[in-house]
Amino acid sequence: xxxxxxxxxxxxxxxxxxxxxDKSTLRAVHDVHFSVDRGDIVALVGESGSGKSTIAKLICxxxxxxxxxxxxxxxxxxxxEPHAAGKEYRKRVQMIFQxxxxxxxxxxxxxxxxxxxxxxxxxIRSNDLRPRILQLLETVGxxxxxxxxxxxxxxLSGGQRQRVAIARALATEPDLICADEPTSMLDxxxxxxxxxxxxxxxxxxxxxxxxxxxxLAAARQLADRILVLYAGQLVEEAxxxxxxxxxxxxxxxxxxxxxxxxxxxLDTPLPAKPGAPKNVDPQPGCAFAERCSQAMxxxxxxxxxxxxxxxKRRVRCYLYGDTxxxxxxxx
Amino acid sequence: MSLLQVxxxxxxxxxxxxxxxxxxxxxxxxxRGEILGLVGESGSGKSTAAMAAMRILGPPALITGGEVLFDGRDVLxxxxxxxxxxxxxxISIVMQSxxxxxxxxxxxxxxxxxxxxxxxxxxxxxxxxxxxxELLKMVDIDPRHLNSYxxxxxxGMRQRVVIALALTLNPxxxxxxxxxxxxxxxxxxxxxxxxxxLQKEMGFAILxxxxxxxxxxxxxxxxxxxxxxxxxxxxxxxxxxxxxxxPYTQGLLQAVPQLRGKREAFKSIPGSPPxxxxxxxxxxxxxxxxxxxxxxxxxxxVLKHVQHGHQVACHVRT
Numbered sequence: 297x298x299x300x301x302x303x304x305x306x307x308x309x310x311x312x313x314x315x316x317x318d319k320s321t322l323r324a325v326h327d328v329h330f331s332v333d334r335g336d337i338v339a340l341v342g343e344s345g346s347g348k349s350t351i352a353k354l355i356c357x358x359x360x361x362x363x364x365x366x367x368x369x370x371x372x373x374x375x376x377e378p379h380a381a382g383k384e385y386r387k388r389v390q391m392i393f394q395x396x397x398x399x400x401x402x403x404x405x406x407x408x409x410x411x412x413x414x415x416x417x418x419x420i421r422s423n424d425l426r427p428r429i430l431q432l433l434e435t436v437g438x439x440x441x442x443x444x445x446x447x448x449x450x451x452l453s454g455g456q457r458q459r460v461a462i463a464r465a466l467a468t469e470p471d472l473i474c475a476d477e478p479t480s481m482l483d484x485x486x487x488x489x490x491x492x493x494x495x496x497x498x499x500x501x502x503x504x505x506x507x508x509x510x511x512l513a514a515a516r517q518l519a520d521r522i523l524v525l526y527a528g529q530l531v532e533e534a535x536x537x538x539x540x541x542x543x544x545x546x547x548x549x550x551x552x553x554x555x556x557x558x559x560x561x562l563d564t565p566l567p568a569k570p571g572a573p574k575n576v577d578p579q580p581g582c583a584f585a586e587r588c589s590q591a592m593x594x595x596x597x598x599x600x601x602x603x604x605x606x607x608k609r610r611v612r613c614y615l616y617g618d619t620x621x622x623x624x625x626x627x
Numbered sequence: 628m629s630l631l632q633v634x635x636x637x638x639x640x641x642x643x644x645x646x647x648x649x650x651x652x653x654x655x656x657x658x659r660g661e662i663l664g665l666v667g668e669s670g671s672g673k674s675t676a677a678m679a680a681m682r683i684l685g686p687p688a689l690i691t692g693g694e695v696l697f698d699g700r701d702v703l704x705x706x707x708x709x710x711x712x713x714x715x716x717x718i719s720i721v722m723q724s725x726x727x728x729x730x731x732x733x734x735x736x737x738x739x740x741x742x743x744x745x746x747x748x749x750x751x752x753x754x755x756x757x758x759x760x761e762l763l764k765m766v767d768i769d770p771r772h773l774n775s776y777x778x779x780x781x782x783g784m785r786q787r788v789v790i791a792l793a794l795t796l797n798p799x800x801x802x803x804x805x806x807x808x809x810x811x812x813x814x815x816x817x818x819x820x821x822x823x824x825l826q827k828e829m830g831f832a833i834l835x836x837x838x839x840x841x842x843x844x845x846x847x848x849x850x851x852x853x854x855x856x857x858x859x860x861x862x863x864x865x866x867x868x869x870x871x872x873x874p875y876t877q878g879l880l881q882a883v884p885q886l887r888g889k890r891e892a893f894k895s896i897p898g899s900p901p902x903x904x905x906x907x908x909x910x911x912x913x914x915x916x917x918x919x920x921x922x923x924x925x926x927x928x929v930l931k932h933v934q935h936g937h938q939v940a941c942h943v944r945t
Contacts, residue, residue, distance in 0.1 A: 343811035344782075453899045454669075483668040484838055485915075488882050488895035495893070510811060517884040517893070540886055554813040556842040557886045558868070562820050570767070570817050572781055 300370075301471055301504055302332040302355065302389075307364035309350060309528075313576070320577045324350050326528040327621070328364070332472065335502040337495070339515035339536070341551065342525035345573050348508045349394075351525075352474040355506065356391040357381035387417045390465035394477040396457035400449040406433070406460050407445045413467040432463040437493060455486040462493065466503075474506045479514065491518050512555050516540045524548045527573035527583035534609040544611040546588045582613070590615060628699055629656040630800055630832055631680065631718075636693035638672070638679045641686070647903045649675045649688070651856040654930075659799060662826070662833045664843035664864075666879075667853035668900050673836045676853070677802050681718055682710055697800075716746055719793035721786075723805040728789050729777040735763070735788055736773040742795050762791040766821060783814035790822060797829060804836045819846070840876075841883050844868050852876050855901050855911040858930065862937030873939040875912045910942065918943045 307328040314320045325347040332338050340348040353359040355366060357373075357380065365372050373385055381389075393399040400409055410429045414420045420428050426445070433441035436459040449457055458478060465473050475494065479487040495518060497503050509515050515522050515536065522539045524532040524547065532545040543549045550568040571587040582588070585595040594614050602610045603617035612621075638650035650672040657663045667673040678684045680695045682702055695702040697718065705713060722728050729738060739759035743750060750758070760770035766787040777785055786806060793801055803822075807815035823846055826833060837843060843850055844867060851861040852875065860873040871877045878896040885891070898915040901907055907914050913923040923942050930938040931945040939945060 343813060455899050483900060484840070484879060485668060485882050485896040486899055488884070488893045491884075492893035492895070511884075513884040513886045516886065517890060537890075550813055552886065554816040555886055556812075556839065556845060558841060558844065558880075559887075560841075560845050562816070562823055562846050566813070566816060566820075568813075570814075572783075572814075 299334045300331055301334045301336070301368065303365075303367040303370070304328060304330050304351075304355070305365040305367065307351070307354060307361050307366065309347075309354065309359065310362050323528045323575050323578055325354065325361070326578075328525075328528075328530055330523055330530065330533065332504050332506065334471065335498055335504055336521070337498060337505045337507060337519045339507045339509060339519035339522045340525060341509060341512060341515050341522055343510060343551075343573065345527070345575060346525040347528035348510075348525050349476050350528075352391065352476050352506055352508045355472075356389055356474050357385065358391070383417065387468040388470050389472045389474070390468060390470040392458075392461050392465050392473060392475040392478050395481055396454055396461050397449075397481075399461050400457055402449050404448070405445070406447050406449075406452075409460060409464050410467055413464060417468050419468065428467075432467055433460075435466060435497075436460070436463040437489070438463070454482050455489065458482060458490055459493070462490075462497075466497065466501075469501070470503065472504045472506065474508070476508045477510070478507075480509070480511070487514070488517075494518060512540065512551055513557070524551065527575050527578070529583060530612065531584065532609075532611045532613075534611075535607060538607060538609055544605075544609075544616060545584075545613050546590055546615075547584045550587075594618075629696075630659045630661075630698060631657040631834070632694075632696040633676070633680050634694040634696075636676060636679060636695065637691045638675050638684070639689050639691050641689060644904065646689075646691075648906075649856055649903060650679060652693075653853070653856075653858045654693075655851050655858065655861060657800065657832050657834055660826075660830050660832055662835060662846060662848045664835045664837065664847035664850045665853060666837060666840045666843055666850060668838055670855070670900055670903060671853040672856040673853050674804050677720075677804060677834055677836055681714070681720060681802060683714075683720070712746075715742065715793075715798065716796045717798050718800045718802065719796075719798045720802040720804060721789050721793050721806045723808050726777065726782070726785060729785060731777050734774050734776055735759075735780075738788070738792060739773070739795065742792055746796055758795070762795060763788070765794070765825065766791045766818075783810055783818060786810060786818060787821075790818070794825065794829070794831075798831060800832045800834065801826075802834045802836070805838070806835075808837065808839070815842075840867070840879050852879070855906055856903060857911060857940065859912065859941070860937070860939045861930065863935060866935065866937045872933055872937060872944050873941050874916050874918050874944070876939075878915075878917075910940070 309325040311322040313322050342348045354361050366374055407429055410432055411425055430441040433444050438444045438459050479490050494505055507519055519536050522536050523530055526547045532548045543552050553566055568589055569587045580598055581596040582600050585591040599621040600612050600614050601619035601621040602612055603619055604610050634654050636650055636653045639646040640649050653676050665673045679690050740755050743755045763770050768787055807818055847864050850864050850867050852859050854875050860876050871880055881894040896915050909925045910923045910928050913919045920943055928940040928942050930940045932938050
């Protein structure tokens, strides 16, 4: 397909942990498979330890996968650039981090932060640097830009810093931005501003986003599609509306039931047992089986494969079909 | 008589550039067995107000005015020894970061023994251990973890332990300062459910501090909203569920994306919370308020009764 931008195939990160005598494997990310079209906003949703941030870092090539492929425009970048991403890849794929206090250098001005990507990627001649920086600041809503360009990070609020971080990511005019919980450190009253900014950028510049979040309501607000992760594995993919209206995977149902919402009540029972994702020395079978209230014998024996449904929806659960994961690809 | 009564509380932070008023004339009361939620953004003074009422704030914070009564006793005039006896027996606090609240080189057992021995020295070691095991079971943790160190427990388990520690001496008031903010939604919900069950069984009151208004709507009896050090709305939760009356409360409620219903346009409150170094004149919310009028810029509004025990500080709404 012409507009497929990023294609992730069987991506995995397995670590060997422990000492000489008690070796174990930690599966941070396992057999993750999805694609992102140009201008698409895809949300990765899950709890801590689900691997959602790790996937964003793998795609931005800040961490190395131990298996799988990352294809950008059909080109396998792990094969052509096995050790580190090339300049071209870095230019096209950018990242925004969760913590806007840590992602900007306190001894440099806003202008410096934004000039670096422009100079490194030789996007602009040095004479045009300042006008372009002003333009970037305008784009992210820091107006009048002249007031912000020479400021240091400490004199900006959290929301303003996050806008600078977004402007920095935009400087290279990337095709894809991975945003790792870009609003979770910000005050409630300004979170929506940042989300709105991301949708505007998509509209105006056709930038695609991978939006990493634990907040299902924010994912629904922003994203076209939601991918749900549990213990490093994708368990469901659907359009945002489909997923929120009718989550199929029992873990997606649990996440939705646990999200605070208007008219909700703490008296409503949760549809699963307490527990945490188990990433160390995973046993065969569905990772969620031990917490799942609908688990069957087969769920504990073999990892479920994908069952496809209408509207390009897929769910990894035996409740919807008896497809088993191909053990060759899941090892 | 109310269990905790805070009247016109003022707290300053002394900075090199002069004093900065973090809590400015905040008043609220808490009855026995009640859950009062205090909600606000960062810098609104919600934690400072609660910690000042408990007298656990140290320099550079300074309580510069007001009155705090606990069960009729004047908290601001308590001696160090009186405070020591009051803390934990009658009022305890659960803070946000359970990792920092526990000592990394002590086991769970040592944490409990320490606390119990400090306040109930008459108990034997065996009695204390029984009590510790009982407390862990209360928060759904297997008592075998008495021998675990903090790093061996997950974040959710650590927070459960901190809650159990806070309830060790059956205090009538538990302050919870963002107790679940660092946790995942599912764990958050499991812990809150347990706390509310315990609250019903044991009958303690909770002062619950958070930035998450939608969470409070699900269980608080009453709610107070703080903005830039001032209480702008307080009253029964029902009115907040219906959308609130103060424009800031309304803005906050609309700024939270919803799971149900139509996907609406992105709503937010323009601007950002003010700096406490130079708070705006008049109503502190006026630069961001959609209903702003001339007198909002000059006169500071005070809390006034609007309906059903709901008070708001707003010129336009009262």
